[in-house]
Amino acid sequence: MTSTRARLLSLATAVPPHVLRQTDVAEMASTLFSERYGEFDRLSRVFATTGIHKRHSVQPIDWYMQARGWPERTAAYLRGAEDLFAEAATKALDEAELLARDVDAVVTVSSTGIATPSLEARVLQRLGLRHDVMRVPVFGLGCGGGVSGLAVASRLAESRPGSNVLFVTVELCTLAFRLDKLTKASIVATALFGDGAAACILRAGGDAGVVEVEATGDHTWPDTLDIMGWDVEEAGFGVIFARAIPPFAEANVGPAVLGLLERWQLGPEQVDRFICHAGGTKVITALERSLAIGQGALDHERAVLSQFGNMSAPTVLFVLDRARKAGLPPRSVLTAMGPGFTASCASLRSPS
Known part of the structure; x- marks a missing residue:
């Protein structure tokens, strides 16, 4: 079909x-x-x-x-x-x-x-x-x-x-x-x-492809505009990091992702691999804890971070590219955090 x-x-x-x-x-x-x-x-x-x-x-x-x-x-x-x-x-x-x-x-x-x-x-x-x-x-x-x-x-x-x-x-x-x-x-x-x-x-509308985008969703937390963003200043953009991101990610990303999975009628046991934005070593460790996937599980993320740094939006796709070349499991969930403060997720299914 x-x-x-x-x-x-x-x-x-x-x-x-x-x-x-x-x-x-x-x-x-x-x-x-x-x-x-x-x-x-x-x-x-x-x-x-x-x-x-x-x-x-x-x-x-x-x-x-x-x-x-x-x-x-x-x-x-x-x-x-x-x-x-x-x-x-x-x-x-x-x-x-x-x-x-x-x-x-x-x-x-x-x-x-x-x-x-x-x-x-x-x-x-x-x-x-x-x-x-x-x-x-x-x-x-x-x-x-x-x-x-x-x-x-x-x-x-x-x-x-x-x-x-x-x-x-x-x-x-x-x-x-x-x-x-x-x-x-x-x-x-x-x-x-x-x-x-x-x-x-x-x-x-076809059968060709690397992966199928099964579901997508966002979670934006209230009163978090100061976590990440730009100030537009006379000399250029000024980066906003008013609050530490790793502790916020550890405390909040897991529940938000679980909420999205529930909306998609999926349980965490049905996710074979999380593919995350490689924002920094501390952020990666915080995500492993928050998602309860074990320290060291986000190995592709650490490899991309080592070779390319945090490139903002493209980074998670660099991780996805590395993961697909290594062989994607049946279901992966792509995640990234950005200004808002928002967690964006997508469930990807590999062709059977």
Whole structure:
């Protein structure tokens, strides 16, 4: 029987060319902050405890050692994001054995830069997308955007069975680095964030595909706007980490996910693998405890974090890609947390 649910026909990732080794970033941060920020020596331990070995950036490390304003950050965002969008989308199309003109709709998720016209419009001719392609740009989802965007794309595919929906998420978190921002949140962000992109093709009404999107849902907690987000300031975005995320995740994510599973008429015993956004070592450990899955269970998450850092929205799709190459079990639940504060989830079924 042909399924009416959306299926992933392909999944691809892309990173920019510049490699930021954690030891080099720690040395740079020490040079820039240690004499100006009295708390830096204490906070600098975060560079060694993140679990990150290297990350990727759209700019070489020297670029970040000078003060930058909105025009320079935006120019770098547009150049880097367009290139990563095109690379990830092309890889996803190739894997699905489709041409750009076969795409009926594009969902674009990005929260680390401002682009109007939006990114998919900027690469439309470069990729060869049709002039009547539906465009759905989404801003503000942050780290949760990989799962939330996938949910939007899957529902769009299901509303038009047989159509091909391209979902692309691009985040250039490193461009938010600020020389003038002497805060704990800014130092932590300097130690965590990298750049990357991911793309996939979804279609409903067929039997082909990597996995089927079985169900999707979100849980937003009240009075949590201060946990994660951006302040829009004169020199650029300013990262918001007003409350520690790991203890909040440990206390709250498990019950929220159980509530979503119940809504989907599933029990936790029916989930073979959780695939989580790799936000940081402490967050990964907190999720293992909250989801009661055992320490070390989120091994793909730790591997992605080590090699790419926290790339915001694309990160969970990097984890999904690694998991599928290792062999997905019958049912996986994709999870990510983002500004709101929101947990976004998707249940994925492997073809039988």
